[in-house]
Structures are given as structure tokens and as C-alpha cells.
Amino acid sequence: MTSLKTLSLQSCKLDGRIPATQGLCDLNHLQGLYMSDNDLSGFLPPCVANLTSLQRLDLSSNHLKIPISLSPLYNLSSLKSFYGSGNEIFAEKDDYKLSPKFQLESLLLSCRGQAVGAFPKFLYHQVNLQYVDLANLGLKGEFPNWLIENNTYLQYLFLENCSLSGPFLLPRNSHVNLSFLSISKNHFRGQIPSKIGVYLPRLNVLDMSNNGFNGSIPSSLGNMSLLYKLDLSNNVLIGRIPEYLTRSCSLLETLMLSNNSLQGQIFSENINLKFLRWLQLDSNQFDGIPDSLSNCSYLTMLDVSNNHLSQMIPGWIGKMSSLEFLDLSRNNLSGPLPPSFDTSSMLQFIYLSRNKLLGPILRPFYNYSKLLALDLSHNDLTGRVPEWIGRLSNLRFLLLSYNNLEGEIPIQLCKLDQLTLIDLSHNYLSGNILSCIVSTAFFPSSTDAYAPESSQQSFEFTTKNVSLPYRGSILHYFTGIDFSCNNFSGKIPPEIGNLSKIKALNLSHNNLVGPIPPTFSRLKEIESLDLSHNKLEGEIPPQLTELYYLAVFSVAHNNLSGKTPARVAQFATYEESCYKDNPFLCGQPLSKVCDAAMTPLPMPTLTTNKDNSGFMDMEVFYVTFGVAYIMALLVIGAVLYINPYWRRVWFPFIEVSINNCYYFLVDNLPILSKFGFS
Structure with a gap:
């Protein structure tokens, strides 16, 4: 094919070296050669210099070794465009005293960060360049x-x-x-x-x-x-x-x-x-x-976070109908949330955390069906979690931590079947943890990119006992729940075990009772699990040792009993602090050794969510005390009935005691009245 002018071999899965003896270098009429997006390797063959009619050469996205001097191409007098990006660009000893015969118009040599030294000398002789890309070259x-x-x-x-x-x-x-x-x-x-x-x-x-x-x-x-x-x-x-x-x-x-x-x-x-x-x-x-x-009016992204803004949030921000991304976090903004944002707004991401906002969360984002992220954490907001949040059908991230919210979680939040991250920690929330809010639909499997602005996302979330910022594309995969430091009561919903993709779960510092659900063994991707500072009872499910990604684990300060999980896999790394202050728990790494014949303590049946603090069952105490009291009275009566001597001694003693108490009160009544006693 000696008359061939254009040869395109792009994305053909070619590998190995560019052939030097199979006719390619004999195509001296070739004007365009395109071999990008393959797996070619090695150096450019010297015979490439024979392609004297070549004007456009594209070798990008391979594994070729290309000298930054482009010395193998110096003889190509017609060459105008060379695309070599995505290869291994290297520096060679520049002994070339001759200038290249070509005058390039386009040169693309960007690579993956190789250090190649100074600018190549041949560029001093190029006067027709229109497009130059040397990104990531250590020049x-x-x-x-x-x-x-x-x-x-x-x-x-x-x-x-x-x-x-x-x-x-x-x-x-x-x-x-x-x-x-x-x-x-x-x-x-x-x-x-x-x-x-x-x-x-x-x-x-x-x-x-x-x-x-x-x-x-x-x-x-x-x-x-x-x-x-x-x-x-x-x-x-x-x-x-x-x-x-x-x-x-x-x-x-x-x-x-x-x-x-x-x-x-x-x-x-x-x-x-x-x-x-x-x-x-x-x-x-x-x-x-x-x-x-x-x-x-065309503004879609406004980020003024981490500045010194101190006024109230301007009301006109809610009327910008094109705004999609709003970040005013880490300022000194004060006052209440704006009363309402424009219902035609396109807002998808709202970050107002770490300010001094106060008052209840009224209806500023009501009917925002496109809202994906709402972060109001680290403020002084009060009142209840509003029911209208359940109308935000596309909400993925909800962060309301470090406020003064109270009351129960509204059942309307069960409608948020797209949530992947929820943080309600450090509030005064109470009631039971709703099983529906952690249903199987709670963490969708899709990882679609939301919008160009999603690359600017940044959340602060506590996991592995450290508060870390999560930003960018990692948020497409990170899922977590943090309900810690509240007043939640009742049992842990076993439905949490259905969240197989969850990475972090923190229910610590609450009043949760009952057992740790065995369904937690299904949380195959969990990395941080904190159930400490509650009133949990029963044994730790031994199946938890199958959670191979679990890096942080704590059940300290509970009423757990029985043996600690086997010291295998990651559980061999957990220290005593992970289990401490569980009086009936034994086994390594605790100092308390389990009895070989030890059987688990029976788990009491809980009928209420009342505070069962301490280690004594009060109902059993009241029953046994009453029975003992009655038994004592019966024994005294029987003794007095059977033994006449004790009967003659007992009744005069009682009569004398009654008289002494009577005269004591009569003699001291005037004195007591002076101190307000009558």
C-alpha cells in the first residue's frame, strides 16, 4: 500500500513494539498515522525517520518510551502535529547539534509526572506552535x-x-x-x-x-x-x-x-x-x-466558606433561581435560618455548618425535591427535627449534629429512601430508633455522579473515633449513621443488619437496652462500630468476628455478660478499653478469666423502656422484701403463741415503750413548737 496516506489503528488493543521490518516504515506517502489508546511499548524505531511525508503522528496513551528531545523524528520535515501524551517521556543526553527539520503546530507530551530536566532545546527553534501541552513533566x-x-x-x-x-x-x-x-x-x-x-x-x-x-x-x-x-x-x-x-x-x-x-x-x-x-x-x-x-442571575455555585462573614444570611440568596451549590459554612453567621427559599430554586447542596445560627428549623427548604445534601451541623438550632424533611425525596446527606434539637425522630424521615449519610449526634433527641429509617432501602447501590459541583462536596463525619473531612468522589461510596450522644432508648433495631454497605455506625452515649443484634454479622463492609456507653445486655454475638473490615470496635460501659469474642482476625488487635466497664464480661483481653463451666446469665425480658440502671432487679427486690417481712411477723406471732414466758415479757415491754414515747412527746412539745414543729 505504497500510496496509503492515512492509517488509523486507534484502540485496537495492539501490544508489543512498533514493527520496524514489516512494512510500516516503508509507507513514505503516509501523512497521518494514528495509533493511540493501545498497549504499545518500547522505543520508537529509527526507521520512523523514513516517513518523510508524515504530517500528523498520534502515539498517545500507550507505554512507549519517547525522548523529550523527539530526536527520532528530526528528519520528518513535514511533521506538524505530534501527540505523545500518556507515555513514558524521558530525558536523554542532548548531543544533537542539528535542529529538527519540522516546524510543529501542535505538541502534546503531558505524562504521569516524570522528571525530565530542563526545557528541550529543539523548542527554541519552533516558531509556528499553536498548541503546547507539557503538563506533569518535571521540567x-x-x-x-x-x-x-x-x-x-x-x-x-x-x-x-x-x-x-x-x-x-x-x-x-x-x-x-x-x-x-x-x-x-x-x-x-x-x-x-x-x-x-x-x-x-x-x-x-x-x-x-x-x-x-x-x-x-x-x-x-x-x-x-x-x-x-x-x-x-x-x-x-x-x-x-x-x-x-x-x-x-x-x-x-x-x-x-x-x-x-x-x-x-x-x-x-x-x-x-x-x-x-x-x-x-x-x-x-x-x-x-x-x-x-x-x-x-446565572450563578450556580457560591462558596464563601471559612471566612469572617458575621451578618445574617442575606434573604436574596434564597431567590437566586439558578443556584445549585451554596456553601456558607465556617463563618460567624448569626440569626435564624431564612424564612423561605424560592420554591423554583435549583439548590442541590446546602452547607451552613459551623456558624451561630439559632432558632427552630422552620420551612426554608420545604418542597426542595432536588436537594441532595443538607448540612446544618455545629450551630445553635433548637426545637424538633421537622417533619417536612421527609418531603426531600432525593436527599442523600443529612447532617444536623451538634445542635440543641430535641424530641423524637419524625416518622416522616422513613420516606428518605435515598439517604446514605445521616448524622444526628450531640443533640437531645429521645425515643426509639425507628426501624424504618434504617431499612434495606436506606443505602442505595447506585454510585452516579450528581453534578459538576459534587467534586466540591465536603462533609465532616466522625468515624474510627476521629472527625475527618470527606470530600469529592469518595462520598459516592461512603455510607454511615451517627446517632451518638443523645437520649435514645429502647432496643437496637435488628434491621440495621440489612445495611450491608454501611461503613460507620455510632450509637454510643445513649440509653439503649437489650442485646446486640446478631444480624450485625451481615455488615460485611463496616469499618467502625461504636455501641459504648449504653445499657446493652446479653452476650456479644460471636459472629462479629466475621466483620473483616472492622477497624474500630467498642462496647465499653454497658451491662454485657459472657465471653468476649474469639481473639481471631481483627478482633485479636482490640484492647481492654474496647470492653471495659462490663462487670459480667470475661475473657481476653480483659483481666477477668472465664470459668470453664460458666454459663451465660439469663437475659431479663424487657417490657418497658424505663431506666434499668444498676445491677439489681427492683421488681424482684420488692417481692422478696414483702415476703420476708410477712414471714418475720408470722414467726414472731407463732413464738408468742407457743411460749407463755415470752408472751408475759413481750406485752409489758410494749406497754412501757408506748408510755415512754407518749410522755417524751408531751414534755418536749413546747420546745419543738419553737422550731416550727406542731
């Missing part, structure tokens, strides 16, 4: 401003995670074609050049995140009138957001400034961000949300 050195200067047609430049350092250097002349610049995840220091907007005025996307830039945000960014994404997050920037930026960049859709030290009010009242959709300002020092933000 080191300073920013290659010469690459922009030499290539006046350059439009896209990706230098993410390249270990670059030093200051960010602008080209000597204004570059009007560059539209995409990403230099995130490097080690740049110093200030962002004050004239960056003058020298790069046509940028659509500027990503300088995850570096060490300090100083203020240059106002010249307002010169980038075509800018629709700006990411300066995770730096050391200070000061305010320039007003010129928010007035002139009218096409801005994404503004990400999180994890800096910016301060003051977020925006001025004079902004022109009508197309703004994504605003991420968390972990700064902002102290106010302007009303002008209500004009951003």
Missing part, C-alpha cells in the same frame, strides 16, 4: 517566556505541574493570540506582574492556582475583556478584589480565589458579572457579601 527552571515570544501564533499553553519556579516572566511584547494559559501546581514566587493584562490581553482562561504568588491581584486583569475563567486559588494573595476586574471582565463565568488572604467585602456594589456561574472564595478573610451579587 524545572523558570517560566519560558521565550516560548511565547518566539511563537506569535501560540493559542494554548499547558504547563501544569512542571516543577517550574522563580518569578512569572512576561513576554517582551504584547501577545494577542494566546487565549489559554495554565501554570498551576508549580513553585512560582513573587507577585503577579502588574501589567499581565496589558501583555496578555486576549486570554480566555488564566489558571495560576497552587503556587506561591503573593501581593495583591493586579487591576490590569480587567484588560482581559474576553476572560471567562480566572483561577488564582491556593496562593498567598492579599488585599481586595480589584473593582476594575469585576466591572470590565463582563464575560467572566468562573472566578476561583479560594485559599488566599483576601479581605474586605467580596465585591463593590458596582459589578458587571451578569454571566458569572461559579464563584469560589472559601478560606479567605472576607467579611461581607454585597447585595450586588444578587444581580448574578
Whole structure:
């Protein structure tokens, strides 16, 4: 096929080396060769240099070893595009004094983070580049401003995670074609050049995140009138957001400034961000949300968490009909929850935790059928868990911990058959744990991604005795229940054993009674189980040793009896503290040795949920005391009836005692009356 011009072998499951002697290198009329998404390995064969008509070469997503100098391709004078991303890019000793014959327009060499040293010298001779992607290459050195200067047609430049350092250097002349610049995840220091907007005025996307830039945000960014994404997050920037930026960049859709030290009010009242959709300002020092933000009618994501906001939640936030993601957590917001949010709202994620919100949870999110996450934890909310939460049919995450809620769990919560995470800990809730709220439908098996905003999700949940943040895609798989530190009573519903996917279960510090359900042996994926500080009785089910993922286990401070589970698998690692303060429990690791003939204590039948504290059955005590009292009276009567001598002694003794008590009261009555006794 000597006249063949295009050969596509993409995603054909090819493996081994690129053949050098089977005719491929003889296709000297070939203009396009596409071999991406295979399992090819080894080095590029030298005979590739014979393909002198080749213009486009795509070897991406293989296991090839490609030198960053591209020396095997120097003879391909017609080559315009080379795609080598997703291979092993390595540095070789650059002894090449000749310049390559090609002039590339597109070069993609991003890889998995190999260290390859300095920028390859052949790039100094390229003047037609339009698209350059060198992400994840350990190139080191300073920013290659010469690459922009030499290539006046350059439009896209990706230098993410390249270990670059030093200051960010602008080209000597204004570059009007560059539209995409990403230099995130490097080690740049110093200030962002004050004239960056003058020298790069046509940028659509500027990503300088995850570096060490300090100083203020240059106002010249307002010169980038075509800018629709700006990411300066995770730096050391200070000061305010320039007003010129928010007035002139009218096409801005994404503004990400999180994890800096910016301060003051977020925006001025004079902004022109009508197309703004994504605003991420968390972990700064902002102290106010302007009303002008209500004009951003397309806003779908608003994250101002971990700042210094101290006012009440603005009422207009609930009227933003496009808002899907709202995070105002970790501030000093006070007052009650807003009375109501717009019923046409698209809100799916609401995070208001760690503020100073107070009062009852009324009806602000009533009829929010699209709501997936509601986090109101760590506030001062009072009253009951509202019944209307049962109308949030798609709710996946419900966190109401560390408040002052009281009363019983409303039965309407049984309708939430999509819940995967529920935390009601550290409240004053009471009553029984509803069996329906932990039914088999409680944890759905689907792991669908919810929305683009789901990558920003973050929950704080206590598991394995440590409070940890869970964020991103892990929340698609994490399931847990935390009802600890309340006043729940009654027995543990055996239906909990049906939650085979649950990872964490915490029912500690309550008033639960009865046995540990043997159905817990079905919790095959559980990692943390805490039943401590209750009034549980009976034996620990020996089947629990089959829970091979169980890393944290505690049944301390209960009334359990019998032998501890066998010291096998993970149960061989549990210490005495996991079982302590169970007086009738014996066996390792406890110091109390079990009697060989020991039989389990009988389990009392519980008819009420009253407090059965202590180790004495009060009903048995009252019965035995009454019987003993009657028996004593009968014995005394029988003795007096049978023995005349004791009868003659007993009755005069009683008569004398009665007279003494009478005269004692008569003589001391005036004295007692002085002290208020009559």
C-alpha cells in the first residue's frame, strides 16, 4: 500500500513494539498515522525517520518510551502535529547539534509526572506552535517566556505541574493570540506582574492556582475583556478584589480565589458579572457579601466558606433561581435560618455548618425535591427535627449534629429512601430508633455522579473515633449513621443488619437496652462500630468476628455478660478499653478469666423502656422484701403463741415503750413548737 496516506489503528488493543521490518516504515506517502489508546511499548524505531511525508503522528496513551528531545523524528520535515501524551517521556543526553527539520503546530507530551530536566532545546527553534501541552513533566527552571515570544501564533499553553519556579516572566511584547494559559501546581514566587493584562490581553482562561504568588491581584486583569475563567486559588494573595476586574471582565463565568488572604467585602456594589456561574472564595478573610451579587442571575455555585462573614444570611440568596451549590459554612453567621427559599430554586447542596445560627428549623427548604445534601451541623438550632424533611425525596446527606434539637425522630424521615449519610449526634433527641429509617432501602447501590459541583462536596463525619473531612468522589461510596450522644432508648433495631454497605455506625452515649443484634454479622463492609456507653445486655454475638473490615470496635460501659469474642482476625488487635466497664464480661483481653463451666446469665425480658440502671432487679427486690417481712411477723406471732414466758415479757415491754414515747412527746412539745414543729 505504497500510496496509503492515512492509517488509523486507534484502540485496537495492539501490544508489543512498533514493527520496524514489516512494512510500516516503508509507507513514505503516509501523512497521518494514528495509533493511540493501545498497549504499545518500547522505543520508537529509527526507521520512523523514513516517513518523510508524515504530517500528523498520534502515539498517545500507550507505554512507549519517547525522548523529550523527539530526536527520532528530526528528519520528518513535514511533521506538524505530534501527540505523545500518556507515555513514558524521558530525558536523554542532548548531543544533537542539528535542529529538527519540522516546524510543529501542535505538541502534546503531558505524562504521569516524570522528571525530565530542563526545557528541550529543539523548542527554541519552533516558531509556528499553536498548541503546547507539557503538563506533569518535571521540567524545572523558570517560566519560558521565550516560548511565547518566539511563537506569535501560540493559542494554548499547558504547563501544569512542571516543577517550574522563580518569578512569572512576561513576554517582551504584547501577545494577542494566546487565549489559554495554565501554570498551576508549580513553585512560582513573587507577585503577579502588574501589567499581565496589558501583555496578555486576549486570554480566555488564566489558571495560576497552587503556587506561591503573593501581593495583591493586579487591576490590569480587567484588560482581559474576553476572560471567562480566572483561577488564582491556593496562593498567598492579599488585599481586595480589584473593582476594575469585576466591572470590565463582563464575560467572566468562573472566578476561583479560594485559599488566599483576601479581605474586605467580596465585591463593590458596582459589578458587571451578569454571566458569572461559579464563584469560589472559601478560606479567605472576607467579611461581607454585597447585595450586588444578587444581580448574578446565572450563578450556580457560591462558596464563601471559612471566612469572617458575621451578618445574617442575606434573604436574596434564597431567590437566586439558578443556584445549585451554596456553601456558607465556617463563618460567624448569626440569626435564624431564612424564612423561605424560592420554591423554583435549583439548590442541590446546602452547607451552613459551623456558624451561630439559632432558632427552630422552620420551612426554608420545604418542597426542595432536588436537594441532595443538607448540612446544618455545629450551630445553635433548637426545637424538633421537622417533619417536612421527609418531603426531600432525593436527599442523600443529612447532617444536623451538634445542635440543641430535641424530641423524637419524625416518622416522616422513613420516606428518605435515598439517604446514605445521616448524622444526628450531640443533640437531645429521645425515643426509639425507628426501624424504618434504617431499612434495606436506606443505602442505595447506585454510585452516579450528581453534578459538576459534587467534586466540591465536603462533609465532616466522625468515624474510627476521629472527625475527618470527606470530600469529592469518595462520598459516592461512603455510607454511615451517627446517632451518638443523645437520649435514645429502647432496643437496637435488628434491621440495621440489612445495611450491608454501611461503613460507620455510632450509637454510643445513649440509653439503649437489650442485646446486640446478631444480624450485625451481615455488615460485611463496616469499618467502625461504636455501641459504648449504653445499657446493652446479653452476650456479644460471636459472629462479629466475621466483620473483616472492622477497624474500630467498642462496647465499653454497658451491662454485657459472657465471653468476649474469639481473639481471631481483627478482633485479636482490640484492647481492654474496647470492653471495659462490663462487670459480667470475661475473657481476653480483659483481666477477668472465664470459668470453664460458666454459663451465660439469663437475659431479663424487657417490657418497658424505663431506666434499668444498676445491677439489681427492683421488681424482684420488692417481692422478696414483702415476703420476708410477712414471714418475720408470722414467726414472731407463732413464738408468742407457743411460749407463755415470752408472751408475759413481750406485752409489758410494749406497754412501757408506748408510755415512754407518749410522755417524751408531751414534755418536749413546747420546745419543738419553737422550731416550727406542731
